[in-house]
Every structure is written in C-alpha cells, then in structure tokens.
Amino acid sequence: MITRSPASLQRVIPTTTEKNDPGWQAQLSGALRDPRVLLARLELDEGLLPGAEAGHELFEVRVPEAYLARIRPGDPNDPLLRQVLPFSAETDSVQGFVSDPLEEAEHTPRPGLIHKYAGRVLLIASPACAINCRYCFRRHFPYGENSLSRAQWNDALDYVRNDTSIREAILSGGDPLASSDKRLAWLVERLDEIPHLKRLRLHTRLPVVIPDRIDDTLLAWMSATRLQTVMVLHINHAHEIDDAVVAACSRLREAGVTLLNQSVLLRGVNDSVETLAALSERLFEAGILPYYLHVLDPVSGAAHFNVPDDEAVILVNALRERLAGFLMPRLVREVPREKSKTPLSSCNS
Ligand SMILES: *Cc1c(COP(=O)(O)O)cnc(C)c1O
Numbered sequence: 001m002i003t004r005s006p007a008s009l010q011r012v013i014p015t016t017t018e019k020n021d022p023g024w025q026a027q028l029s030g031a032l033r034d035p036r037v038l039l040a041r042l043e044l045d046e047g048l049l050p051g052a053e054a055g056h057e058l059f060e061v062r063v064p065e066a067y068l069a070r071i072r073p074g075d076p077n078d079p080l081l082r083q084v085l086p087f088s089a090e091t092d093s094v095q096g097f098v099s100d101p102l103e104e105a106e107h108t109p110r111p112g113l114i115h116k117y118a119g120r121v122l123l124i125a126s127p128a129c130a131i132n133c134r135y136c137f138r139r140h141f142p143y144g145e146n147s148l149s150r151a152q153w154n155d156a157l158d159y160v161r162n163d164t165s166i167r168e169a170i171l172s173g174g175d176p177l178a179s180s181d182k183r184l185a186w187l188v189e190r191l192d193e194i195p196h197l198k199r200l201r202l203h204t205r206l207p208v209v210i211p212d213r214i215d216d217t218l219l220a221w222m223s224a225t226r227l228q229t230v231m232v233l234h235i236n237h238a239h240e241i242d243d244a245v246v247a248a249c250s251r252l253r254e255a256g257v258t259l260l261n262q263s264v265l266l267r268g269v270n271d272s273v274e275t276l277a278a279l280s281e282r283l284f285e286a287g288i289l290p291y292y293l294h295v296l297d298p299v300s301g302a303a304h305f306n307v308p309d310d311e312a313v314i315l316v317n318a319l320r321e322r323l324a325g326f327l328m329p330r331l332v333r334e335v336p337r338e339k340s341k342t343p344l345s346s347c348n349s
C-alpha cells in the first residue's frame, strides 16, 4: 500500500553490513502478510486457518517481525496475537456494527483533513499502517481517496492557515510515521510557519510495533520545530512494551516529546483489572502517561472484541481503587457529532 520509487526500494534492500540492523522501512515492507505463515511461525493449530483467511480477505493481515517476537508461540489466547490474527467471527454481521461508525465523512472540509473538535484539526498523514489491528475503526476507511497529492496538502494547509482558532495539528492516519521522514519534515516545516499553531501531535503505533522507527532522522525533524510536540501512542497490553520500546520512548522524551497513551478496551486482550493495572504501571515505567481508554467503536467485523458499557464502567471503577490518579486513563467513547470524546461514568451507563 505504500508507494515507493524504484530508487528508494533499492535502499531498503539490506546489504551484508545492515543484516543485523535492517532499517525501519525494510521492517515495514517486510511485515508478515500471510495468515498461513503467521500460524506456522507461532506454532498454532491449522484449524484457525479458514477463519484467519476469511478475515484476511476483509482486511489484510499485517504484522511486523518486531511485534511478532513479543507473541508467545503456541498460545491462541495470547493478548498480542488476538490483536493481529483474524478469527472467523470477523465475518459475522452484527446489528449496530457498521463500516463508518464515527461518520467522519461529515467533518471533512478538505480531503484528508478532519475538523471536528474546537482548536484541533486531524490530518491523515499516511494511508497505511505498520500493523493491521483487527478491531480498528478505520478498517473500512477509503484510504485511496485520502492519500493526498502535494496540491491537496497545500489546500489542507491553507485551511489551517485561514482558521486562527486552530491551536493544534494532529497527524494521524493510517499511521503518520509510516510516511517518509522527508515528507513529514516538509509538512512539519509548513505547519511550523503558521503563527497561531502551538502544538503538533502525532497519533502513532509505530514506535511500539517497529521501535527502530525512532531513528536520528526522525528525531532531527521532531526536535527542529518550534511547536510543542506530543505523541499519543497506542498500546493495549503491558507485553507490547519490551526493552526496545522503552529505549525508543526515552529517545523521544530526550527530544522533548510528551508521551501519552491511548488504549482500546478489548474482550480477550485487556478486559480485566489486573491487565489494565499492569498496563498503566508499565506505561509509566516507559515514561508514558495513560490518556484514554476507548470503548470499542462499533465497526463491522470487530463485534467479538466488544465489552458492554456497564462492564467497562465497573472495570474502571475497580481500577481506580488500585492506581495512582495519574495512572488512570479516561474511559471514553467517540460519539458522532459530539464536541469532544464522551466520558463514560457510572451515572450515564
Ligand atoms: C480524538 C480526536 C481528536 C483529539 O481529541 P482529544 O480529546 O484532544 O485527544 C481530534 N480530532 C478528531 C477527529 C478526533 O477523533
């Protein structure tokens, strides 16, 4: 899905000297994309294959090696595996689970730009992701229509320039860090020139799934901007944070980046007080503050991950009794047409 010129393709072919340290682009293009290979590599039962292939038809399997290495072989219930391996339940049609649950099309004044909340605009900075998460609310997203040309980027930038109420530009996707540093550096330089902008935020899973993405080239453009930089990572389970992720996070923090995390509450992945408490503790060890815990967006193909609201509220109330206040994520849902993420509380459940 990522377009590359033949010249840059050449660059990603590892040479002997790079063998032990393939660059992030090689890891991105070398991500595992075959459900049969995924099952074989993890010593899983062949009986899972028909379901995996059916799901793969709807939204392709994609797992980078660095993430695969954190999955326990032989365990179909591994919490990381469940995020990447399709199960036959994906083909179930469940009432209320739809292809565009957030109705984002309504808030798209320019291609690739979503302006839904006061003071913040979201820019779709890349059409692709490094990993395909089975519960993703963008699994049916028409990325083809949202991969921007240079002219469209200039249009989106004009929109930001002409609305002085905008304080923060949020790069999202897909995953914005699946884009090249050259493209990102260009974009951030343009944003930097807009006087009313104060902050640059990136919503990304790349530092988690391919920690080598946080290299000197990336740190150079992130440190060069006058904008305050915030990175919202996406981590759902403590096992996702290995030493390489901790090291990537510490480089980001040294570059002055504020690190936050958002998770999605997922059946079979993190739907227990122990798991969520361990996640918050581990995040803080890595220098990341818990920000949001989202209830699942009702996207078709993901209903089997759903945790009902009343159960979510009970879980989070129990979590609050265990954790320091600053380790508590805010339990929220995305409601079409609301002016902010909507908190779930015991009062409105
Ligand atoms: C979530 C989101 C934001 C950011 O919201 P915060 O509450 O500031 O994190 C901005 N724009 C859109 C379209 C969003 O979905």
Ligand code: SF4
Binding pocket: 128, 129, 130, 131, 132, 133, 136, 137, 138, 173, 174, 175, 205, 234
């Ligand atoms: S990285 Fe984020 S946008 Fe990409 S598939 Fe996963 S949840 Fe969706």
